[in-house]
Amino acid sequence: MKNPTTLGEFIFECQAEYPEATGALTSIFSSLRLAAKIVHREINKAGLVDITGAAGEINAQGEAQQKLDVFANEKFKAALAARGVTCGIASEEEDHYVFFDEGHNLNAEYVVLMDPLDGSSNIDVNVSVGTIFSIYRRISPVGEPVTMDDFLQPGRNQVAAGYIIYGSSTMMVYTTGNGVNGFTYDPSVGVFYLSHPNMQTPTTGTIYSINEGGYERFPAGVKQYIKYCQENDPSTHRPYSSRYIGSLVSDFHRNLIKGGIYMYPTSTSYPQGKLRLLYECNPIAFLAEQAGGKAIAGVSTRILDIKPEKLHQRVPFLVGSPEMIDKVEEFLRVFG
Numbered sequence: 001m002k003n004p005t006t007l008g009e010f011i012f013e014c015q016a017e018y019p020e021a022t023g024a025l026t027s028i029f030s031s032l033r034l035a036a037k038i039v040h041r042e043i044n045k046a047g048l049v050d051i052t053g054a055a056g057e058i059n060a061q062g063e064a065q066q067k068l069d070v071f072a073n074e075k076f077k078a079a080l081a082a083r084g085v086t087c088g089i090a091s092e093e094e095d096h097y098v099f100f101d102e103g104h105n106l107n108a109e110y111v112v113l114m115d116p117l118d119g120s121s122n123i124d125v126n127v128s129v130g131t132i133f134s135i136y137r138r139i140s141p142v143g144e145p146v147t148m149d150d151f152l153q154p155g156r157n158q159v160a161a162g163y164i165i166y167g168s169s170t171m172m173v174y175t176t177g178n179g180v181n182g183f184t185y186d187p188s189v190g191v192f193y194l195s196h197p198n199m200q201t202p203t204t205g206t207i208y209s210i211n212e213g214g215y216e217r218f219p220a221g222v223k224q225y226i227k228y229c230q231e232n233d234p235s236t237h238r239p240y241s242s243r244y245i246g247s248l249v250s251d252f253h254r255n256l257i258k259g260g261i262y263m264y265p266t267s268t269s270y271p272q273g274k275l276r277l278l279y280e281c282n283p284i285a286f287l288a289e290q291a292g293g294k295a296i297a298g299v300s301t302r303i304l305d306i307k308p309e310k311l312h313q314r315v316p317f318l319v320g321s322p323e324m325i326d327k328v329e330e331f332l333r334v335f336g
């Protein structure tokens with residue numbers, strides 16, 4: 001087999017197709033790649049907390065042990081600030097957006113939104129977690145401080161989006177609007193290799209992912225769809241399989257490859273939904289659509305068309321194989 005393509009080579013080859021490209025996006029991906037390697041290393045020794053010290057304690061080296069989501073946020077923020085191509089970030093770990101006001105970032109044209117470690121509560125039980133990122137061109141004038149409008153853009157404006165999944169292997173999966181590609185990390189050489197070129201999700205599937213413990217609190221249409229998934233009908237390969245890890249990136253990644261649907265609807269506990277529009281739903285929806293899937297918040301409500309109003313806004317989220325999304329949308333249209 002010829003030498004596998006590395007993430008760096010792939011990004012460089014993609015940039016070469018755009019003579020006008022400045023290399024700024026390439027540099028952002030280089031930052032994300034570096035931070036991903038650092039977080040990968042820290043997560044993979046999390047099981048040794050009693051040696052390295054739990055979050056908030058002083059570890060054997062006399063360093064304050066950070067919660068891993070705080071650690072991840074700091075590493076991604078520092079890596080993005082260091083290259084002079086990002087003028088600001090928004091993060092689940094930051095109440096407000098962060099303006100990179102050092103000189104070399106003032107003329108940067110991109111903003112990055114991220115969930116630095118989604119599902120981090122799963123780390124203590126050794127379940128895979130992920131980093132989710134979303135990249136936009138700023139709309140405020142270059143050279144001036146970023147504004148909230150730079151971050152409150154509809155998801156269809158995204159320049160790029162992706163996730164890093166820290167699972168049985170660490171992978172980066174991303175899109176720049178020309179399909180979805182997956183790269184698997186080889187920690188022995190510190191390189192991400194192209195392992196999943198041009199990822200396309202199956203048009204339908206037999207996996208549904210939802211926290212069924214909330215069943216009584218779901219909208220009627222979601223309840224009806226869950227019952228539909230559970231009915232015995234071999235001609236449509238039902239009953240489907242229920243698979244729910246409790247880690248969005250992991251559930252989405254499995255469904256992206258095998259086909260399936262992930263749902264986090266409104267409920268009495270989360271009347272607006274639980275997941276965050278800007279740095280969870282929009283990037284995952286961009287990936288889903290680029291891989292042939294769909295992502296909606298409800299009937300005739302495409303995630304990528306929602307105009308955000310707040311930085312940490314929550315929305316209902318249904319994402320996955322297009323025929324499965326169409327079916328649950330039909331139930332929502334009929335039953336509400």
Ligand code: P6P
Nearest residue numbers: 118119120211246247248249274
């Ligand atoms: P619940 C993790 O906290 C997360 O944001 C997603 O990664 C995951 O799919 C969901 O929430 C799990 O939420 O309410 O089912 O525990």
